Amino acid sequence: MAMEEVRNAGDARELTLRGPHISKAIEENGLDEKLYGLTNLNYLCISQTCLKQLSPKLGDLVNLTNLVLHHNQLTALPEEIQCLTKLKFLDLSNNQIEELPFSITKLSNLESLNVSVNKLLSFPPVNEMKSLHILNISHNNLQELPEGIFDPGLVHLHTIMAGNNEMEHLSPNVANLPHLQTLDLTNNKLKEVPAELSVCPKLKVLSLTGNKFSDRRFGKLVEQCLTKAVMEYLNKNLKKEKGQNPDKKAKGKSTKLTKKDLKKEEDDDDVEFLTDALNVLHFPDKGGLVVSVTPAVLSVRPYIVCCIVKNLDLQKTSNSFKQFITLQTKLHDTLCNKRQAATIATHDLRSVKGPLKFDAQFPSHLMIIPLSRQKEVTGETLVEDLLKEAEALRKEKKRSTVSGIHKYLDLLKDKTQYPCLLDSTGAVISFPPITNSNNTKISKETTSILIEVTSSTNLDVCKKVCDELLVKMLEMNLGKDFTGDEASSAPGQKSLTVEQVKVTDEEGNLRVVYPSRTDLNHPGITVNRNYE
Template sequence: MTTNPIIIEKSTLIAQRIKQVALENNHHLILTGSGVSATLKKSGLDKNLFNLRHLNFLSITQTCLQSVPEEIGELTNLTTLILHSNEIAELPSSIGRLINLKMFDCSKNKLTSYPQELGNLLQLKKMNFASNLLESIPSLRRNVALSMLNVGNNKLKIFPDVCYAELVCLSELYVNNNKIEKVPITISQLPALKILNLECNLLLDLPVELANCDKLEKLNVQLNEMSDDNLKRLCECVSNVKKIFDYLKLNVTENKSRIVHQYINLKKDNLFPRFDRMHLRRHQLLIEGIIHDKAVIKVTEHVDSVRPFIAACIVKQINFTEISFKKFLQLQTKLHNGICENKNAATIATHDMQFIASGNLTYTAKPPVELKVQPFMRNKIYTGDTLFKQLQAEAENVCKITKQDVYPERYKYLNLLEGKSLFPCLLDHSGQIISFPPIINSDITKVSLSTQKMLVEVTSATSYTICRNVLDQFLKELLISCIINPKLSETYGYNFITVEQVKIEDTDGNQKLIYPSRADFDENLDKNIVVEREGKIP
C-alpha cells in the first residue's frame, strides 16, 4: 500500500499525529510551521516519536526546536532526516547510530559544531549544514558514499577535511560565504568533484593542484581577495574553469623558470661562494647513535605469524610551520599510496615522543577483542575487532557503490589481517598501545605543529628490507620536500635533519635490526644529500 507524507496543520497536536502515524504504519512524518512551534513551546517534542521505529522519512522544519533528543538514535530505519529552519544549537552523538541515513539536512539552524559520530554513517550521500554558525567540522573521510556536502554560510576558517581518495562519490562541495584562507593542495585527490563553490571567502590564491581536478565543471571563486590581479579577473566569471586551470599551470611554470634564471645569473656573476653553492645542492642528514631509553623496541614471538617486521628511528630538531606540517601529512599519504603499495607492503606510523612513556617499547600481538586503542582523530577507546569490522563495512560499501566484486586497492591491506587470531600493536613502556598496524595510529601520540621529536616506525608482513627502504624514502623526502625546520634552513642556506638510531631486539636482548645503520641511507640514494654519521655508528 502506498502511503503519503502526513503534513501537520496548525491546529494539529504533535501527539495526535504521532499516534495516527503509528496506527496507519506510515513511514513518513512531516512536522512544520507555527502550530508545531506552539506545541513545542508548551510541552516539547513528544518522546513517543522515537517509538516509531519503522519511520524512514522524518522532517521537522520551521519551528522553534532548539535541540534534538538523544533518543533520535532509536530511529535506525531513517533514510532521510530533514531538520532545516529551526533553532537547533546542538546535535546528540546518538545520531551516529542512524546507519541507514542517506540524506541529512540541518541547514538554517544555530549549530556551532556537530558530533564527529556523523563520520560513522557509511550510507550518507547528501549532507547540508548551510547557514549555521560552524567554525570547524570533523573529518568526513569515512563517509565514502557522500556525494554532496554543503557547509556554505558558516564561520569556517579551514577548508573541510574531505580531500581524500576514499570519497569516490563526492561531486558537489559548497563552502561559500565562510572565512577560508586556503584551498588544500590535496583537493586533487577527490576523483569525482564536479562542482566547487568557494565564493566569498578570504582566498589570496589557488593551488595549482586544483587544475588536476579533471571532472570539475563549475568553479565559483568570486568575491575573494586574490593577490594576483590576473587571477582575480579570471575568477570574476564562474564559466572560466578552463582559463583558471591554464593560468595556474602557466604561472607555476613561469615561477620555476624565473628561479632557474636567477640562480644562473648569480652563479655567472660569482655571487655564490663555492661552499654555499655546494650546500644549496646538498642537504645534510646527521645520524646519531642511540641516546634515549625509548630507542629500543622489544619484539615478542606473538607477531611472527601476523606481521613480524619492524624498523624505526627518531627524528629531532623539528620546528614545523603550518605549511611544512601540511607537507609532512601529505608525505605520509604519498608514501602509503606509493612505495607502501596502499599499506600492503608496509605501513608508516609517526609519534610525538613527548607523549610516549619513558622506557623500552614493545612490538607484540593481541587477540582482536583485547587490543584497545584510541584511534587517530577519535576521543574514545576502540577494540581492534571493532575497528577492523568498521573498515570491512566501508570497503564493502565502496564495492556496492562502484559495483566491484573485490576490495578497492586502498582497502586490500585488510586481507593481511583477515582471519588472524592475533592483531599486531606497538606499546610504550606503560603498556599503552600507540599503534595498530596496518590499521591506524593512536590519537594520544599524534604528531602536531608543536612536535619537536618524532618516533617513526615502519612495519611489514614481508621483510626488513621493505621497512628499511620505506624509512630511507621517508627521510629523503622529509629532508628535501618538507623542510621541517625552516628557520635553521634559512640561516644556513640548506636543509638538514638529525636522526637517532632505534634498535630492534627480541625479548632475550638479541639484536634483530638497528636503523639507520651504515648499510642504510646510502649517499647514492640522492646526489643532493650528504650523510654524516656521528661517532661509532654500527
C-alpha cells in the first residue's frame, strides 16, 4: 500500500506498510500523520523501512490488537503506547531500541511480545502483564531476565526466548512458572543453572548451548541438546541438595533376572554379527547445506531439524515409492500426533537451492506453489481455499470431521504469521504444517532428498521423528545397492547414507546439527560415522 492510500483508508481494519517504496516515502516526507486517525484499525504492520520514531498519537489507535513494527530503525517508543489496551500481539524485533517505556507494563491483555534483535540494556517489570504467553527478548544486551518474570500470577507464560544476551544468573524462582514449556538461554554467560529448574513440570525445551558451565559433565549434556537428560541431571542435584539419595532403589524392587530376561540374553547371543547400517557423513567443509533460523519464526514454530539422504532407490520394487509416501503419512498420524507435535517434509535435493532460511511471513505475503498444483498462491488464499473445500466436504459427506490436509488447518488458527522454509532465491519450498512446494516434490526418480522436520513444541521431538523416519527407510531397504568398489555393505546387509545439515541463527551461531553423535541410537542398527 502506498502512503497516499493511507488518506483513503478511514474504514480499514488492517493496514500493512512495508518495503523500499514505503521506506522512501517515509524518508522524504515522514510517516503520514493521517495514519493515526485510522482509529478503526485492528492490525497495523510497518516493516522493512527507515522509520526511526512514532508520534505520541500512536495512542489514538485504541482498537489495535496486533501491532507489527519489525525490521525498521526505531530507537524508542512513545509512552502513549499504554493507551493500546486491546493489544494482544506486539512485534518490535529487528530495530535499534535501547530502552522500552515503563508504560508498556500497562498492556495487560498482551499475549505475545517480541523485542528480539534490539539494543536493550534493561527491561521494565512484566509482573502486571497477566495475559503474557510468549516473551522473546533474544539478541539484546540484557544482563538478567525482566523483573517480575517469575511472578506466580503469570499463569499463561509458556515461552521465554532470551538467547544471545549477557546473562550470568538464573534465579531459582524459575520454579514459580508451572506452565513454562520453552526456555531458551543460549549464548549467554551462565556458569550454572539452579537445580530448581527441574521442578517445572511442563518444561519440554531447555536450550542452554553456548554457555560456559563450570560443571563440565552438565555442559556436555547441554551441548548435546538432550533436554530430558539435562532435566534428570538437575533433578538429581536437587535431591542431593535436599539430602535425598537419588540413586536409592525403590523399596522391595527385585534385581533378580527372570526367566524372560535369561531367555532374552540367550536370544541376543544367537544374533548374527551382521546388522543393517546407517552411514553418517560429516557436514562437508565446502558445499554443506545450512538452514538459518530467523527471530520472526521463533515465536511461531521455532524448532527445525534437517538431514540429507543420498543414494536412494525409490524404484527398487514397484511399491517402494508408494510405501515411502505411506510411511510419512503414518508417522504424521502417530509419532507426530497428527502434525500437532511435528511435521515432516521431503524435498528432491536437485531442486533445493541452498542456503535455506526458516522464517515466518504474514499470510498475505507468503507465496508458494502448493504440492500437486501449478499456480502460485498466497498462504492466505491457500488456507481460505482449503477451508472452503473442507466445509464443502463436510456438507457432501454429512460429517463433522474432514480428512487429508484439511484436518490440519486448525493448527494455523489465530496465527498472525505462518512459518515457511525459503531457498536462496527467496522462494518458499515448505509451509508447515500444511504443504511443500510443488517445485521440490520428490518422484520415483529422486535419488537424494532433503528431510525437514519442524515443530512448535520442542527440538527433541524433531530428532525423534527424524530418527524413526531414517530407521524405517533403512528397514524398507531404500538405499541403493552397489557392487564392486562402490559396495558399502556386505551381501544381504541393508544400508542408508545420511549427510549432516546444520541449523544456525541469523548470525551463524550453531543451533543444532543432525544427525549428531547422540542421535540414531537404535538397537540392531550399526551407525558408521566418517568423522570418528
